[in-house]
Amino acid sequence: MTIYVFxxxxxxxxxxxxxPEEEVWRDIEVDxxxxxxxxxxxxxxxxxxxxxxxxxxITRDADGIALRSYVHPQLYNDxxxxxxxxxxxxxxxxxxxxxxxxxxxxKVRFRELQSxxxxxxxxxxxxxxxxxxxxxxxxxxxxxxxxxxxxxIELQDTREGSLDGDPTVVDEQGEAPSQYRDLDDx
Numbered sequence: 449m450t451i452y453v454f455x456x457x458x459x460x461x462x463x464x465x466x467x468p469e470e471e472v473w474r475d476i477e478v479d480x481x482x483x484x485x486x487x488x489x490x491x492x493x494x495x496x497x498x499x500x501x502x503x504x505x506i507t508r509d510a511d512g513i514a515l516r517s518y519v520h521p522q523l524y525n526d527x528x529x530x531x532x533x534x535x536x537x538x539x540x541x542x543x544x545x546x547x548x549x550x551x552x553x554x555k556v557r558f559r560e561l562q563s564x565x566x567x568x569x570x571x572x573x574x575x576x577x578x579x580x581x582x583x584x585x586x587x588x589x590x591x592x593x594x595x596x597x598x599x600x601i602e603l604q605d606t607r608e609g610s611l612d613g614d615p616t617v618v619d620e621q622g623e624a625p626s627q628y629r630d631l632d633d634x
Contacts, residue, residue: 449610450480452581452603453618456491456589459598464629472622475604479611480577484518484569487576490615491589491599495624501592505571510585511554513561518569528565538562582606595628 457473460466474494478487488503505518506529517529533541538559546555579587587601 449608450577451607451609451611452478452480452576453605454478454487454581454587454601455604456494457600458495458622458624459600461595461597461625464595464597464625466625468622468625470622472624473620474617475619476615477611477618478576478615480575481610482576482615484571484574484576485521486615488520488571488589488591490617492591494617494620495597497591497627499627501594503571503589503591504593506588506590507579507584508586508588509557511550511557512585513554513558514588515561516566516569518571518574521570521572524568524570524572527568529568530562530565532565533562535563592627597627 453475455473455475457471458466460468474491476487476490476494478490484505488505492500502520502523504520504523507515507518509515514530541562542555542558546558581603584603589599589601591597591599
C-alpha cells in the first residue's frame, strides 16, 4: 500500500471576502485505500468547516485539462462528468480561455473530453489509489456548490505503508476562513 501526502490549497473567494495575503494550504496524508469521501472529510475538517454540503473532485492532466469528475454520493447518478459541448462552444472556449502556448495535442485532448465526457465517478466508491496519483497532473476540489470553495490539490510525497486510521493533516499554512461570510462585518 502507498501513503500519499497531498497539498490542498484553498483558492481566494472574493464574493465571500476571502482574499488572503499568504497562501492557505493543508498537507493531508492519505492512504491509497481511503476513498475520495474520506479525503473530502479530511479537507472538510482541515479547513474547520462545520456545515455539510455537496462536493466534487476533478482529476486533471499535466496540462490542467479536466479528465473526470467524482461527485458527492448523493449527487451521483451514473451520468456524464459534465455536459458535452458542441464544436462552436469548444472553439469559443479555446479562443478565449486556453493559453496561446498550449500544445495542439492538449487542445485535441480538451476537444475530445469536452465533446465526449467520461462517466462521472462516485466519490464514496473511488479509492485514492485508483486515481494513480503519481501520474496525475493535479486535482481540483469544489466544496459547497453555492459558495464555491475551490481548492487545488497536488501530490507532494509518497511512501510505502498504510495508515491505521483516517487521513490526517501533517502540515499547514494560513488561517482557515469562516465557512460563511459574517454578515455582521458588512
